[in-house]
Amino acid sequence: MSAVNLIAVFAENQLGQMGRITQVLADAGVNIRWVTIATNERLGVIKFLVDKCDLAYESLHQKGWTASLVEVLAIEVEDKPGGLHTVADCLARNKINVENSSGFVSNNRAVLLIEVQDVAAARQILTKQTLRLLSQEEILTL
Amino acid sequence: MTYWDQKTETIERAALEALQLKRLQAIVRRVARKVPFYQRKLADCGVQPRDIRSLADLRRLPFTTNTDLRDTYPTGLLAIPSEDVLRLHTSSGTTGKPKALFFSRRDVDNAAELMARCLVMTGVTHRDVLQNMMTYGLFTGALVMHYGAEKVGCLVIPAGPGNSEKQLLLMQDFRTTVIHVTPSYALYLADFMEKKGVDPRRDLALRKAFVGAESYTEETRRKIEQALGIDVYNSYGLSEMNGPGIAFECEHKCGMHIWEDNFLIEIIDPRTGEPLPDGQTGELVLTALCREAMPLLRYRTRDITSIIPGPCSCGRTHRRLHRMTGRSDDMLIVRGVNIYPQQIERVLMSLPSVGRNYQIVLEGLDEMTINVELAEAGFDGHVEHLTRLQSEIVDRLRAEILTKPKVHLVPPGTLPVSEGKAKRVIDNRSL
Numbered sequence: 001m002s003a004v005n006l007i008a009v010f011a012e013n014q015l016g017q018m019g020r021i022t023q024v025l026a027d028a029g030v031n032i033r034w035v036t037i038a039t040n041e042r043l044g045v046i047k048f049l050v051d052k053c054d055l056a057y058e059s060l061h062q063k064g065w066t067a068s069l070v071e072v073l074a075i076e077v078e079d080k081p082g083g084l085h086t087v088a089d090c091l092a093r094n095k096i097n098v099e100n101s102s103g104f105v106s107n108n109r110a111v112l113l114i115e116v117q118d119v120a121a122a123r124q125i126l127t128k129q130t131l132r133l134l135s136q137e138e139i140l141t142l
Numbered sequence: 143m144t145y146w147d148q149k150t151e152t153i154e155r156a157a158l159e160a161l162q163l164k165r166l167q168a169i170v171r172r173v174a175r176k177v178p179f180y181q182r183k184l185a186d187c188g189v190q191p192r193d194i195r196s197l198a199d200l201r202r203l204p205f206t207t208n209t210d211l212r213d214t215y216p217t218g219l220l221a222i223p224s225e226d227v228l229r230l231h232t233s234s235g236t237t238g239k240p241k242a243l244f245f246s247r248r249d250v251d252n253a254a255e256l257m258a259r260c261l262v263m264t265g266v267t268h269r270d271v272l273q274n275m276m277t278y279g280l281f282t283g284a285l286v287m288h289y290g291a292e293k294v295g296c297l298v299i300p301a302g303p304g305n306s307e308k309q310l311l312l313m314q315d316f317r318t319t320v321i322h323v324t325p326s327y328a329l330y331l332a333d334f335m336e337k338k339g340v341d342p343r344r345d346l347a348l349r350k351a352f353v354g355a356e357s358y359t360e361e362t363r364r365k366i367e368q369a370l371g372i373d374v375y376n377s378y379g380l381s382e383m384n385g386p387g388i389a390f391e392c393e394h395k396c397g398m399h400i401w402e403d404n405f406l407i408e409i410i411d412p413r414t415g416e417p418l419p420d421g422q423t424g425e426l427v428l429t430a431l432c433r434e435a436m437p438l439l440r441y442r443t444r445d446i447t448s449i450i451p452g453p454c455s456c457g458r459t460h461r462r463l464h465r466m467t468g469r470s471d472d473m474l475i476v477r478g479v480n481i482y483p484q485q486i487e488r489v490l491m492s493l494p495s496v497g498r499n500y501q502i503v504l505e506g507l508d509e510m511t512i513n514v515e516l517a518e519a520g521f522d523g524h525v526e527h528l529t530r531l532q533s534e535i536v537d538r539l540r541a542e543i544l545t546k547p548k549v550h551l552v553p554p555g556t557l558p559v560s561e562g563k564a565k566r567v568i569d570n571r572s573l
Binding site for chain 1: 518525553555
């Protein structure tokens with residue numbers, strides 16, 4: 001299964017930074033499907049799920065931004081009460097420590113994105129469970 | 143092993159000292175005759191030229207300071223008739239009244255001669271192409287190197303600083319093998335090449351860089367060497383004593399040989415003025431033995447270094463100076479602690495995730511903030527890792543400078559760069 005990549009951008013936590021980055025992506029014709037921002041005082045990292053990851057990386061890099069790809073796991077979650085709990089429970093039982101996570105619902109399908117230390121190991125464990133992992137193509141066509 | 147002037151460079155210590163004494167006596171006699179400033183100074187110390195009977199008598203002579211040069215500006219220290227002066231330089235990097243520095247024809251030639259010794263000492267030959275990126279003009283850095291390299295027979299490209307596009311074009315078109323550059327600009331150029339997709343190892347003919355005019359650390363040297371795929375040689379000079387070419391590293395890169403037939407060296411305790419033995423760190427004091435237009439006795443350079451004892455395997459008998467650990471002018475006092483910016487640089491450059499540029503900002507009531515650029519490869523998309531690196535930098539700095547600075551990691555390429563001398567310290571304190 002191909003991994004799901006987010007594009008992460010290092011930006012100082014200050015006014016207007018987000019706009020400067022989204023401008024670059026817009027100019028390059030990159031569509032943003034999902035965004036999450038992590039900050040710690042002046043440090044800021046903005047992560048995007050985009051349709052054209054490599055193009056996004058190239059365009060940002062060319063404009064002088066510091067970017068990196070981050071591999072995440074996308075887990076499909078049942079869009080009903082207890083859906084997220086089933087996943088969280090499964091992660092905990094299998095001792096998968098989640099560093100960052102975010103989630104969204106699209107067309108009645110819920111997705112949880114998780115960042116873990118060892119993506120390959122986590123993927124192996126999770127595929128043995130009843131949980132469904134989505135590929136980059138699948139998540140972009142939701 | 144090749145030498146430019148083998149006889150002088152490998153002279154026996156006893157013969158060297160005899161030559162130094164002869165020259166010292168001559169120069170003291172000359173300033174006592176020609177320079178009213180020194181007539182007064184010598185009288186104040188109760189010393190006459192005939193009292194200088196051995197090199198140990200150097201200690202009886204008065205110091206000359208930065209302030210003396212400013213006070214006697216413009217011609218108060220001139221020791222030859224003004225019509226015999228061939229060139230004027232002024233001192234670099236200082237504010238307020240400049241220092242005027244005069245060269246006679248013999249001084250111009252001698253400065254080039256010493257520079258030629260330095261160049262050949264690092265393996266430069268007449269086949270080399272030297273691109274000189276120092277500022278041509280009142281600053282001595284570029285011109286003395288230029289004349290020295292011409293003496294060796296190099297093709298000299300007087301590029302001057304800045305305009306990186308043009309620098310790169312010259313390097314490509316004329317197959318530049320040697321550059322003369324400041325450390326901050328060398329790092330900037332490496333970055334610039336990376337952005338342009340130029341791999342210096344593959345696309346350029348560079349093999350050496352003479353890096354000077356700003357003090358820098360061993361870690362920065364390694365960074366430049368790695369980034370450009372070249373050998374970097376440390377050099378030392380100051381305008382008051384000719385400019386560059388006073389001391390230079392040989393191929394062994396283990397300290398800078400200072401041309402003792404031209405300069406008497408002392409290391410003193412900067413507070414008491416008392417001489418320190420070889421190996422101890424203190425302020426470098428130089429006496430120019432051969433300068434004709436403007437000889438200076440016991441000039442306090444304010445540069446902090448030590449003399450490396452023992453002979454060098456290159457065969458040169460002239461002693462070596464340790465890399466300057468700071469200029470006493472650069473010292474910062476933050477919350478009562480003496481800090482040299484070089485200490486901070488050493489810590490930063492030892493961390494692989496840290497990039498090439500940093501800035502020290504002092505503000506408020508003694509708050510020190512250090513803005514540090516991350517290395518391009520140091521970003522993996524996780525804010526937690528940035529936070530961790532930031533704390534590691536703080537911890538390491540605290541261990542080195544004994545006070546806890548604030549550290550801000552910033553993305554690569556976001557701090558201002560200078561194409562000449564870097565301005566690393568911004569002092570906005572309201573004290």
